[in-house]
Amino acid sequence: MLVKVYGSAIHGVSAQIITIEVNVAGAGVGYHLVGLPDNAIKESSYRISAALKNVGYNIPGKKITINMAPADLRKEGSAYDLSIALGILAASNQIEAESIGEYIIMGELSLDGGLQPIKGVLPIAIKAREEGFKGIILPKQNTREAAIVNNLEVYGVENIKEVISFFNEGKPLERTEIDTRKEFHDKIDSFPFDFSEVKGQETAKRAMEVAAAGGHNIILIGPPGSGKTMLAKRIPSILPPLTIKEALETTKIHSVAGKIGAETSLMTVRPFRSPHHTISDVALVGGGSYPQPGEISLAHNGVLFLDEMPEFKRTVLEVMRQPLEDRVVTISRAKFTVNYPASFMLVASMNPSPSGYFPDDPNNTSSAFEMQRYMNKLSGPLLDRIDIHIEVQKVEFEQLSDRRKGENSIKIRERVLKAREIQEQRYKDLDISYNAQIGPKEIEKYCELDSASQNLIKNAMEKLNLSARAYDRILKVARTIADLENSEQILSNHIAEAIQYRSLDREFWNA
Template identity: 85%
Template structure:
């Protein structure tokens, strides 16, 4: 008897329906699995055999042929165990197969028949709804993630026996539903950190506000213990809240990577990713033999924090140059190409020198050669993509002992939201959304300078030895500062503040 049962494969951050055809033939003996399965799927026969035996069923001693279509798309992982097992039972007439084709069925089997969670559930559920399936049957640990999709029956099960009873005897499964908008609104403003906890560092906090308001990448330069990491971890608290569309987009990526917890359905706050400096270039941008999203895609719609940036391998840092511009990663293989979104805000930190002190600090023991070699770990093209360089000074005892609370993240966020709204209205006819994305045409149109501003920026470039590439960055950041003040035109004060945020372009650092 031939039976068709449906599963799903992940391709990039999208899913593709897989038809699993199971044919049980009395004319022979054997187990044949075709359709480009990987080793995990080929090994499923052992898990399925043990699981079925432990719930009172068995694999028939006949010729079993299983085809996973389309046959030219490679299938991987153990998520097809449940689909194949039910297909064998249905094709050997051990269970009723009348309703089985109306559901997407996925899950990894343990030897006692229990079900283990799988990756990529959200894109699978979205695809099931698009293709008109009645519902989806999954391990119970995955149901909250799948229940995000409305108008789709989502059933979570602990054991394959529950699914067998559902199709064979009509014993109902418990359907899971979630009010996604209510959950999104309840959790969208929950953060474990707040800017009010940061002592001192008013200049750095102001720079963070400007960076968040314009979507600018930022690097913090300061000695160890000055609060660079503390500041970076609080950036998501002042960024605009995720929209529902952004939340779904972000959740899909984390679902594919298997980063969604059992108690989580929808990601409601912007992600904050902080990879260790020993990370490889593939782990950062994504890829591998079977491509998976990397850290920059997991930071999509959020923040990527590179702590002690010069300690990262130069090859790792250089692979970020294209994603920082295009805001997506394209991974090409001989037979396919996968695109992962990577629109993130880069926040980096570094020591001023190998010894940890600023070049003019009496405690600095690094030679000019050592400092030059240290700074050369960051290439000019990469620094060119970082709009704001801010020096973070050591916090004095009086500031640490001050019991007064600083400005809360909610207050800063209100100003950021106001500036972002101004930018949205300004760029509604353009293919950009905030100031950091401006190109030469937009800079020329929206960053006109008066005489005083022109004289100031000319003097700064001459006296501080600023590079030509700093010019556009200064104008972009000036535009954001003006937006925070709700000013239509740029003035010398905006330019002056923006110049202060180009520390690494100054002659001071070119030792």
């Protein structure tokens, strides 16, 4: 008897329906699994056999042929255990399963028949609804994630016996339902850190506000203990809240990477990723034999924080060049290409010298050669892609001991939101959300300068020997500063402030 059960495969951050055709023939004995399965799927026969035996069923001693279509697409992982097991039971007439084709069925089996969580549930659920399936059956740990998708019945199970009873005896399963919008809005302003906790550093706070308002990349340069990491961790609290669309995009990526917890459904706050400096280039941008999203994709719609940036391997940093410009990562293999979104805000920090205290090092422990070698770890093209370079000074005792609270994140966020609203209105007819995304055409149209501003930036270009890309960055940042002041025209004071945010372009650092 032939039975078709439906599962799904992940390709990039999207899903594709997989038809699992199970045929049990009366003549002969054997177990044949075809359709480009990987080793985890090939090993499923042992898990399925033990699981079925432990819940009172058996793999029949007949010729079993299982085809996973489309046969030319490689299938990966152990998530097909449940669908293959049910297909075998239905095809061998051990259970009645007339409605089995109405559901996407996925789950990894334990030897006792229990179910383990799987990856990529959200894109699978979205695909199931698009293809007109009635519902999806999956491990209980994944139900909240799948229940984000409306107009789809989501059933979570703990053991294969529950699924058998559902199809064979009509015993109902517990349906999981979530009010996505209510849950989203209840948690949208939940942040563990606040800018009011930062002592002093008013210049750095201002730079962070400008960066958040325009979505600009920023690097903080300062001695150890000056508060660089403290500032970086608080930047999500002043960024605009995620929209429902952005939340779904972000959740899909984390779902594919298996980063969604059992108690989490929709991601409600912008991600903040802070990889260690020993990370490899593949782990950062994504890839591998079976491509997975990297840290820059996990930071999509959020913040990627690189603490002590010069300590990262140069090859790792250089692979970020293209994603920083294009906001997408393309992983190419011989037979396929995968695209992962990577629209993130880069926040980096570094010490000003190997000793950490240049130019205030009393012992002058860093030689000119050591300084040059340290600075050379960051290439010019990479620094050009970072809009704002800001020096973070050591905090004095008077500031540390001051018990007064600084301006909190809510007030800063209000100004950021107003600036973002201006930008959204300005670019409403373009595929652009904020100033950091604008290209040469938009710069020419929206960043016009008066003669005073033109002379100021000309002098800066000549004195600091800035590149054309740095020129564009200054104009973008000046546009954001003008938006924060609700100014239609970019004025000379806006240009002057933007130039001040190019610390690493100065002769002081490049000597």
